[in-house]
Structure formats: C-alpha cells, structure tokens
Amino acid sequence: MAKLAVVYHSGYGHTDRLAQSVLAGAAGVPGIEAQAIRIDAEGNLPEGGWEALAAADAIIFGSPTYMGGSSWQFKKFADATSKPWFVRAWQDKLAAGFTNSASPNGDKFSTLQYFVTLAMQHGMLWVGTGMPPASQKATPPDAVNRLGGFTGALAATPADASVEEMNAGDLETARLFGARVAEQAKRLLG
Secondary structure, eight states, X not given: OEEEEXXXXXXXXXXXXXXXXXXXXXXXXXXXXXXXXXXXXXXXXXXTHHHHHHHOSEEEEEEEEETTEEOHHHHXXXXXXXXXXXXXXXXXXXXEEEEEESSSSTTHHHHHHHHHHHHHHTTOEEOOOOOOOOOSTTOOTTOTTTTOOSSSEEEEOOTTOOGGGSOHHHHHHHHHHHHHHHHHHHHHHO
C-alpha cells in the first residue's frame, strides 16, 4: 500500500477545506493510505507528523497565499525540513502542492513555485495537475480548474466568504488533484 501525506497550514479554514478535498481524492484511490497533517498556528506539526512524512511515498504541500507567498507557519515547517534534507530522507518521494487566496491571481504561483523549490531541494519528483484549464466563454463559474492551475491546485475564495461558500469547482479540482497524485504514487511503486 502506498502512503500519501497532505501537510498544510490553514489560517481561517479555507485551506483546511481544500486540504480535505485533496485528501478525499487521494483516499478514494484503492491501494492508497492517505492522511492529513495540519501545521498548527505556531508552525509546528502534531505528534507523529514527522514520522508520517518519513513513511510517506508522496507528500502534498498546502498553504494559503498571504502577501505573495506561503504563510509563515508553512515556512517554519519548511525550514525545519532541513533535518530530513541533510540525510536525503525525502529523495525520490513524489511532491505536489495547492494553495488558496482571496483573489483569482493573488500571486498564488509564487507559493506553488516555493513548494516546487522545496521539493527540488529534497530531490523529490513533482506532480502537476494534469488538467486542462477551463478557459472558454461558456465555462461556468464553478468549473474544474477554472483558475488554470498546471503546477498545482488553485482556489480563490473572496476575503469575506465563509468556508461553506468556497467554489465547488475549486474543491472538485482539489479532489481530482489528490486522486492524480495518489495514482502516480501507485504507478511509481508499481
């Protein structure tokens, strides 16, 4: 059985809901054991978090995009990954990422690029969405991949929207993305 971990920070609950969609997609793939590891408000992992990441075959990073980058809590976690980096513990694991911000752009790509750089420093193998963008005039506002993410899953939630008001297409994009990463983990371990 392949193991997949979704490690993420969420400041207001929106990224948590996105993470749960990613997790649901991954967990829905037969032969995958998927778990979420939420980074707390102080930037720390829960008990057993580091061990779960060490055992994972695929790690999906998630953070809201604040001020053009990941949250400081995620960055604290990323800095702490220097310990597994030093011994190449994550070498050849799969990596992927997702983010949410209030505006359709919000410089989300900066956050995803940070995740890619983190993964590359660890010698990981990056998995993108594999989804075409929803970029036609007739595209409904809740279409899958409406924001056109290729590097990772993207979501946009207005600053005054509740968690329950998140875009259904963004949540479905996240679910499909989680399933894609899980399928690639199975394929890699084949």
